[in-house]
Amino acid sequence: MVRSLTLLLALGASAVAKPVDADPMYAHLRIIAPAGPGGGWDQTARAMQQVLQQSDIVETASVENIPGAAGTIGLARLLGAERGKGDVTMVSGLIMLGAIASYHSPVTLRDVTPIARLTGEYEVVVVPAASPYRTLTDLLDAFRARPESIAWAGGSAGGTDQILAGLIADAVGVSPRRVNYVAFAGGGESMAAVLGGQVTAGISGLGEFAPQIAAGTVRVLAISSDARLPDVQAPTLREQGVEVVLENWRSLVGPPGMGVEDRARLDRAVAAMVSSTAWQQMLRRYGWSDRYLAGAAFARFVLDEEARVASILDKLGVVAAPTAGPASVGFYPIFVLAGFALCVISLTLSAVGARRDADRSPLDRAAADAEDRPSQFRAVSLIALGIAMNVLLLERAGFVVASVPLFWLTARAFDGQHPRRDVIxxxxxxxxTYLLFARLLQVSLPAGVLAPWL
Incomplete structure (x- = not known):
């Protein structure tokens, strides 16, 4: 009897401990880290992967690193190849806002589906353990004397690390434009440069440098928090006379065009993750602060941060020249196609005209020229109309819809006898062309009205 009662109590406790709807929300969830291994985005993605699987929120999760241009390459991928998919999310944050402004990216966080802010992390300034700069005062004295002689290593241009370097310079009376900042793709590369003596000091999130700090290979000169942290033996910038406080934040976004049910499921999965014991342990492990914020409040927060970051970067003069690459191609494919069409038409008309002229007498050629002028004018007019319609419709209706009249009118300029075939x-x-650029080459092109199907 006692044994039976004990068994019933155990079964009852098990039923209470495991909710009825405890089945995994995803068979498989893909997490994009838009940076190389070792950095904060990569750490966040892999921490999520571990917690989601341990907590049975997903059956399996995978992390895909897509480095380049401070995350905007990954952002372009999310807007293009991943559009409308419900089984993928991407780590983002403050650094990406800086990159969007610095790299003049045509794709922004306004184009994706906001999910939630996850964590906050303060920055640390470190030097190699053998560095002659024992304190922040030592480093800043040398920096004031010869700003360009001090090389600061950090993450991508326009990110939190460079912002902190610029704010420190501004606070101690040095023009931020004189900061010798060396940008790296991730925290791992930045730390390698610090340990290898290639730079004077390094700036990064506390979690990224934590293993080297614990091992004693680097020395922390300052942390960017407003007060000392209990687990970090380092003074703040503020208490050393540098009036700067800065916290990096990281978040999650989904692809554009997510269905209502897909977004709700991802919202539930993230909410379950951040409330789990395993996630709280991850926060303590990496020294992250819990900054969970979801829904419309997070969307408003991103817009406010976008304006704040743009203002800071403008003050610091941190603006990179436009770069060529998948994330910054913009209208390039359209101009290429339009130019190609014009060249082909021009060459074809010239070749046809030359062949006709070779077989005709001078009088016949003169008469033929008079007859050909209207048709040539018509061809050029049709192509010009197609280009104009393409430009007008591109942002409103999307690349595919805008390109159809361009290609159709170009075909009509060559041959006006088969209009139905030319439409097809x-x-x-x-x-x-859209699938080639958006899916294969990872160039972000506007899908427009066809977004739900593309």
Missing amino acids: VAVALSLG
């Missing part, structure tokens, strides 16, 4: 060819060519 124009649609196929427009769709094929």
